[in-house]
Amino acid sequence: MSVVLEQIFQVGFLAAIIRIATPLAFATLGEMFSERAGVLNLGIEGIMLLCAMTGFTATSLSGSLWLGVLVAVLTGMLMGALHALFTVALGLSQHVCGIGVTLFSSGLAYFLYRLIFGQQSVPPSIKGFATLPIPLLSDMPVLGPAVFNQFALVYVAIIAIPLAAFVLYRTPWGLSVRMVGENPRAADSAGVSVIATRFQAVILGGALMGLAGAFLSMAQFNAFTFGVVSGRGWVAIALVVFGRWDPWRSAGAALLFAFVDALQLRMQASGLGHIPYEAFLMLPFIFTIVAMAVMSRNAVAPSALLKPFRREER
C-alpha cells in the first residue's frame, strides 16, 4: 500500500494523470454538449481520429502547431455539422448515423493519411507542443510542476471545463441547449429554434472533439498512428453518462479514469501488477454500465436524447 501511495504523490505521476485526462476532458465535454441538446454522437471515435490526422497533417506541412489545432477544430466542426445534417435536419436514427460517421471518418483518416504520407516503416513525426511553464504558479510544490508545467492545450482544457459549465448553465444559449434536449416541443413554443440550437450544440461538440484529436497527435504522441485514438471516443461516451451529463462531473470522471489509467501504466512499468492491466482499462466501461442501472431510477439523461424533432408532428 505504501508503495502505491508513494507512486501517487510523485510529481511525474500527477503530471501523467493530467496529460491522460486532457483529451478525454475535451472529448467528454464535446459529447456532453451534443447529448444535452438531445443528440447522441457515436461519431466521436471516428471524428477524433480524423481530427488527429488533419491536425497532424496541417502541422507537418506548414510547420505551425496552432494552424494544425485550427484545422483539427474545423474538421471536428465539419463532421459535427455532417452528423447534425443527418440526425437533426433529416431526423435519421442517431445511433446508426453515429456508427456511419465513425466508419466514414476513420476510413477517410486512414485513406488520406496513406495518400499523403505513403507507407513508411517509421511513421513521420512532428515536433509537437513543448511544455509551457506558467510563471509563479509552476513554482508551487507538487502541483506546480504537475499542473502548471504542461502543454498549452492542457491549460485550454482546464479553462474549458468552467467555461463549458458557465455556457451551459448561465447563458441564454446554454438554456436553449438544455431546453431542446429536455423538452423540444416546449422550447419550440417558447420561440427557440430546436433545429438551429441542436446544430450549434453538435458543431460545438465536434470542435471540442477536434481539440481532443489534436492533443493526441500533436502533444501526446507527436505522430499520427492508426491506433492514436484506440477507443478513447467510446471512453468519452461512458464518461458523459458516468458524469451525469454535467460538465464538472464529466471532467471529474475524466480525471478519475486518467488516474486509473496512469496507475495501470505505472504498475505495468514497475512490474508490480499481478492484475492484468486490461482489468483497469475495462473498469470505466463496467462502472458506467453499472451506474446506468443504478441511476435509471432517477432519470438524469436528457429526456429527448435519441429522439428526432419534427415540427409538424404535434
Added chain:
Amino acid sequence: MFRLEVRTSTPAWFNLALPLLAIAATLILCSGLIALAGAGVLESYGVMFTASLGDSYAITETLVRAAPMIFTGLAVAVAFRAKFWNIGAEGQLLAGAVASCFVGAIPMPGPLAMLLMAIVGAAAGAAVALVPATLRVRFKVDDVVSSLLLNSVIYYALMALIEGPWKDSFSGYPISPPIEDSANFPVLIEGTRLHLGVVVALIAAPLIWFLIVRTTLGFRIRVTGENPEAARYGGIHVERVLLSTALLSGALAGLAGVGEVGGVHFQVMSDISPGYGYSGIVVAMLARLNPLGVVPAAIFLAAVMTGAEAMSRATGVPAFLSDVIQGTALLAMLVALLFTAYRIRRVGAAA
C-alpha cells in the same frame, strides 16, 4: 413546386432499388477519392470487381470474407427488427471466438469439436447480448450505449487472455494456442479457403428469414418492434420477446466469431475481427433488415474489402478506400430510406 408527403406504404421494388441507389451514390462519391489519388476511376473499380468476383478463386475468397458479416448482419437485422438496438455485435463476435477457441483446443473427435465450438460460441455471444437486453428490460437502461460499451469490456477481456494465460510461451506473441487440427473446419474446395462455416452462414440466412417471417416468435419480434403497445395489448410479453431477440442476435454474432476461429485463423488474436460487428450494422441496413438481403449486402462489402487490396496494388489507391465506402454506404442508405417515409409530390403553384 414540390412537397414532401408522408408515405403510408412502400412498393416492394424499393427493397431492391434503395440499396442499389445507395451503393451507386456511394461509388460515385468515393470516385472523388480515387481521382484525388490520381488513378482512373473506372479502372480502379474494374480491378476491384475482377479481383473480388472475377474468377472462381476470387469468389471463394470474397465468400470467406462475407461469412462473418452475414452472421453479424443477421444478428443486427434480427435485433433491429424488435427495436433492440444491439450495437454490440463486435463484442459478441469476440466472445464467440474466445469461447470456441477454448473448446477447439480440447482434443476430441473433429465433428464433435466443431459442433461444440458452434454451440459454446453461440452461447457466449448470446450471454453477452443478454446483458444490455436485461438492463433495458429490468432497469430501462438505454441499450445503444450499454451494448456499445460492452464491446470494449469484451475486447479488453480478450486482450487480458492473449497477453496473459493464453500468451504463446514459445514465441511470446499475444496469440492464443491454436485449436486442434481435427477441429479445423473442413475446406470444401481444394486449393481455396472456402470452409464449412461459409456454407453454414449461407444456410443461416434463409433459416432466419423463415423464423422472422413465418414463425410465432418472428411475428412477436416484428410486432414488438413495430408497435410495442399493440403487442402488449395483444397479449405478447414484450420483455420476454426482447430477451429472446437478444439471445438470438447474440448467438448469431457469436457464430461469426466461431467461423473465424474454426475456418480462417484457427486461433484468437487481437485483430481477429477488423470491425465485422460494426460492418454488420452496414449490412443489415443495406438489407433493409431482411435476412435474405443480408447475403448480397455482406457479399458486396466483402467484395469491396477483398477488391480494395488488389486495387491498391494495381493503381496505388490506398486500400483504406474500402473503409470509406463502408461508412459512406451506411450513410447513403440511411438517406435513401427517407424515400420510404416520404414521397416527393409535384403540386400546383397555387397549392
